[in-house]
Amino acid sequence: MTVFLRTASAKEIHLLYAQLPEFDTRHTLLEIEMRLQNQPHHLLMAEADGRPAGFIAGYALDSMLFCSWLGGVSPEYRRRGYASALWTAQEEWARARGYSKITVKTRNRFKGMLLFLITNHYRLTRVDAQDAEEENLVWLAKSL
Numbered sequence: 001m002t003v004f005l006r007t008a009s010a011k012e013i014h015l016l017y018a019q020l021p022e023f024d025t026r027h028t029l030l031e032i033e034m035r036l037q038n039q040p041h042h043l044l045m046a047e048a049d050g051r052p053a054g055f056i057a058g059y060a061l062d063s064m065l066f067c068s069w070l071g072g073v074s075p076e077y078r079r080r081g082y083a084s085a086l087w088t089a090q091e092e093w094a095r096a097r098g099y100s101k102i103t104v105k106t107r108n109r110f111k112g113m114l115l116f117l118i119t120n121h122y123r124l125t126r127v128d129a130q131d132a133e134e135e136n137l138v139w140l141a142k143s144l
Contacts, residue, residue: 003085008045008055010036013070016045016052020072022110027070035059035069042066042093046073046082053077056086058094058102066099083116095144103141109134 014029027035036043041059045052054073061067068090073082094102104122106113122140130136 003081004047005085005089006045006047008043008057010043010057012045012052013043013055013057016055016074017070017072019074021075022072032057032070040097042090044086044089044093046077046086048077048080048082054082054086056090058090060099061103063098064100066094066102068102068104084120087116087120091142091144099144101141101143103139105137105139107134108136108138114138114140 010032011029014027014032017023017032018026036057036059039060041057043057044055046054052074054071054077056068056071058066058068058070068087071083071086073086091102102122103125104117106117108114108127117140120142122142124138125141126139128137128139
């Protein structure tokens, strides 16, 4: 299977993001645009048969640190290599622009995401405890 990746707009990212069942807190399109405003950012869409299958969005925190902020793959396209292709492309993009590290935050309840990140050499850097343990914010990072 060949994964087709292309640059995406904030609107395209928002449309697919709004369809993913895991996200219970929804960012509006305006919030996404504001987060990306005035800083280097990278928005990437994966497609399957001309349809959006997954996305990844990130932005610079400083000249050396890139934040992988939002990402996901539609349930019907999971376990087919879309997440790996998106993450690899984002890492290559960041490395080519001189970033030395990528950071990402997820929740303890997203075991699949945690396993994916650990398998791809991201290391735990911080945990922000929440009232419910499954809602703990888990921070990971990878040197490029």
